[in-house]
Amino acid sequence: MRAPQTFEEVDVFFPDTLDAALIAQADPNRRGRVLAGGTDLMVQWEAGVVPLPPRVISIKHLPVLRQIEENPGMLIIGAGVTHKQLRASPLVRQYLPSLAEAAATIGGEQIQVMGTIGGSVANASPAGDLAPSLMVAEGDVVLASVRGERRVPVTACWTGYRQIDCAPDELIVRFELTKMPAGYCEGWRKLGPRQAQAISKIMGSFRGQLTDGIITDFKVAVGSVAPTCIRLYELEQWLVGKPCDAATCNEAETRARAGVHPIDDIRSTAAYRQWVTGRMIRSFLQTLEVK
Amino acid sequence: MTAPGRDPVPAPAAKSAQFSSTRRQFLRGLGLVGAASVCPPLTTAATANPANAKPSHPDLEEYGRDPQPVILQINGQTHTVSVAPRDTLLDVLRHQLNLTGTKSICEHGACGGCSVLWDGRAVPTCLCLAREAAGHEILTVEGIADDPRFAPLIEAFCAHDAAQCGFCIPGFVVRAAELFLQGERMSTEEVQIALSGNLCRCGTHAKIVTAVTAALSAGAIA
Ligand code: FES
Ligand code: FES
Numbered sequence: 001m002r003a004p005q006t007f008e009e010v011d012v013f014f015p016d017t018l019d020a021a022l023i024a025q026a027d028p029n030r031r032g033r034v035l036a037g038g039t040d041l042m043v044q045w046e047a048g049v050v051p052l053p054p055r056v057i058s059i060k061h062l063p064v065l066r067q068i069e070e071n072p073g074m075l076i077i078g079a080g081v082t083h084k085q086l087r088a089s090p091l092v093r094q095y096l097p098s099l100a101e102a103a104a105t106i107g108g109e110q111i112q113v114m115g116t117i118g119g120s121v122a123n124a125s126p127a128g129d130l131a132p133s134l135m136v137a138e139g140d141v142v143l144a145s146v147r148g149e150r151r152v153p154v155t156a157c158w159t160g161y162r163q164i165d166c167a168p169d170e171l172i173v174r175f176e177l178t179k180m181p182a183g184y185c186e187g188w189r190k191l192g193p194r195q196a197q198a199i200s201k202i203m204g205s206f207r208g209q210l211t212d213g214i215i216t217d218f219k220v221a222v223g224s225v226a227p228t229c230i231r232l233y234e235l236e237q238w239l240v241g242k243p244c245d246a247a248t249c250n251e252a253e254t255r256a257r258a259g260v261h262p263i264d265d266i267r268s269t270a271a272y273r274q275w276v277t278g279r280m281i282r283s284f285l286q287t288l289e290v291k
Numbered sequence: 292m293t294a295p296g297r298d299p300v301p302a303p304a305a306k307s308a309q310f311s312s313t314r315r316q317f318l319r320g321l322g323l324v325g326a327a328s329v330c331p332p333l334t335t336a337a338t339a340n341p342a343n344a345k346p347s348h349p350d351l352e353e354y355g356r357d358p359q360p361v362i363l364q365i366n367g368q369t370h371t372v373s374v375a376p377r378d379t380l381l382d383v384l385r386h387q388l389n390l391t392g393t394k395s396i397c398e399h400g401a402c403g404g405c406s407v408l409w410d411g412r413a414v415p416t417c418l419c420l421a422r423e424a425a426g427h428e429i430l431t432v433e434g435i436a437d438d439p440r441f442a443p444l445i446e447a448f449c450a451h452d453a454a455q456c457g458f459c460i461p462g463f464v465v466r467a468a469e470l471f472l473q474g475e476r477m478s479t480e481e482v483q484i485a486l487s488g489n490l491c492r493c494g495t496h497a498k499i500v501t502a503v504t505a506a507l508s509a510g511a512i513a
Contacts, residue, residue, distance in 0.1 A: 011354035012376030014422055024354075032354065038418040042379075043399045046417075055354055056377070061423055084412075108488020109466065110403050110415045196487030197401055 004052040007045065012056045018064050018144070018173070021057060025169045026146040032057030034171060036080060036119035039111050060116065065173060068092065074139060075179055079118025079172045084109070086117060086130075095179035098186040098205040099133035105188075106130075108196045118172040121157065124164045124228070127267070131158070131229035132205035133188060135221035139177035143170040151176075161227035184209045184217070185291040189280050193267075200224050201268035202276050206284040210291075215239050215248075220284060225262040225273050232259050235281070244289045252285060253278035361425050365390070366434030374421045381405045381416035384431060392432035392461045403489030404462040407431045413466040413488075432461040435468045444471050447506035448499075455493030463489050467503045471510055479504050 004010050013032055015021040024030045032055035035041055044050045059065065065080030068089050075095050077086070086092050086103035093100045106112055106120075106129050120130045121141065140151040143166055152165050154175065159165050166172065180186055186207045192198030204222040208215060218239045223229040235255050242248045262273035358373040365388065372387050381398075384390040384407070396404035398417040406413040408430040435441045444467055447453075454460045466489055470477065477485065482504045483496075491499065 007377045008356065008375070010377050011356045012420070012422075013354040014376070030354065035420075038420070039400055042418045046398050058420060058423065107400065108403060109485060110406055110413050110488040111400050112488075113409075113412050113414050114400070114418055196484070197490070 004054055010052055010056055012058060014058050018062055021059055022144060022146050024057060031168060034059060036060045036116040037114040039115040040123045073179060074176045077117060077175045079174055080116050083112035083115050096137055096177060098188040101188040102129045102133045105190050122164060122172055124158050124162045126228055127200050127224045129200060129203055131223050132203060132221035135229055135231055136205050136207040136219040137177040141172055142174045144173045145170040155231060158228035180207060185288060187284050187287040189283060191276055202273050204280050208288045210244055210288050213243050215242050215244050222277055225260040225277060232256060235259055244285055249282045249285050253282045256281040361422055363424055365429045366431055376422055378421045379417055380419040380421045380424050383421040390431050390433055394458060394461055403466060404459055406462045406465040408465060408469055411472055413469045432464050435464060441468055443509055444468060444506040447502040451498050451502035453495060453498045453502040455495045459491040463499050470507060477507050
């Protein structure tokens, strides 16, 4: 089938229910490119940087995807929840504070009303601002298809540059994320050319616990330094059991720099990103010490 | 998205004698006036009965690319327009309804110039499919201009000489109207952050921020 040349040749489907969407996605001849908030896809199509899909299935209006709920250990966030909802939700602010902070730095206010968590994850950009906070929270991405539901750990959902572990007939329906336990703290840092409407040169989140001056748990994820957002597992292991002091900060900064292998691209250089990764770890450890 | 409702909006303040420009003149300067009033939209149904305005979600059951009639609630009026599935709300407002106050600038969601209030929230219409707008209350800058509740806001834009070329101003007015509806007093810094999704190429942000901050604090007093 010839690829559409203009938007006028694209067929669009607005399913009334999630089931209708899943049934369409199950059929290779009816399956469409999934459109949620449109903040990535509409721009890519408009700019002509990706080929137009023959069919588009628009799911943003489905209310079933827009809930935020909790159970004792987890926060359950629908895939259609917008960045604005994330930053405003008391549940997210309490239990996934770095996710709320990250959502508040995406685009400008108008973009935050449009863009969704599911769309951001599915877009799988290494510069996706929600990724680091999801990676340190841990939990599952829940995918649905007519075959049933499938869970993928959020730390393993991105399989390569702009690749996500999601079969062609599956839709991301929700995220089940581990709440930040009492006595822990989280932090978020983003570096871009300006404060708003900027794509990150580098960004990261941490979740950690300090007990009597000793780091008892530490998770850190950094984006825009690799084909996907990455956890710095080796550094995390090294940090646990160390005192949160100047010597640890210095050593952690060096180790963090050595642990990432970013590239030069339109937004920044490898050298700068490597250097900032180190500074970011230092800043996270200082946050942990203060909080 | 929930509509913030209309109750918290302060009553329009008495027109200040300080400046002579009227809201209409202000808008004429921006090239906003006229569209809605001079060229009637293709189809305008009666708006009196809210039951008629029943928001129907588009019920196309399958894929399609052909235009279908869609009922849109825009500036308190019900319009039936023929919308192709891929038409953006921006296209429909400008090309079908002649509401050209909503500007097409970057078409990338980056500048905020195409903002309208969607159930009370500013959204970039260049990224919205028009079909998705069915069942939602859309308020464009024309609707804001014609609504006396927003007169103090628009007067503040004039009083503080906020426009240079004026091209970005409709987007700023819409976003400011959202803040105005929320009825909160905000500091200059909070306003700067709140307006961060709007860009002005002439660089008159400082005056825009001053105008909006002033309008919000006056609004909060009223
Ligand atoms: S034209 Fe829509 S945000 Fe710029
Ligand atoms: S006044 Fe010219 S773009 Fe803002």
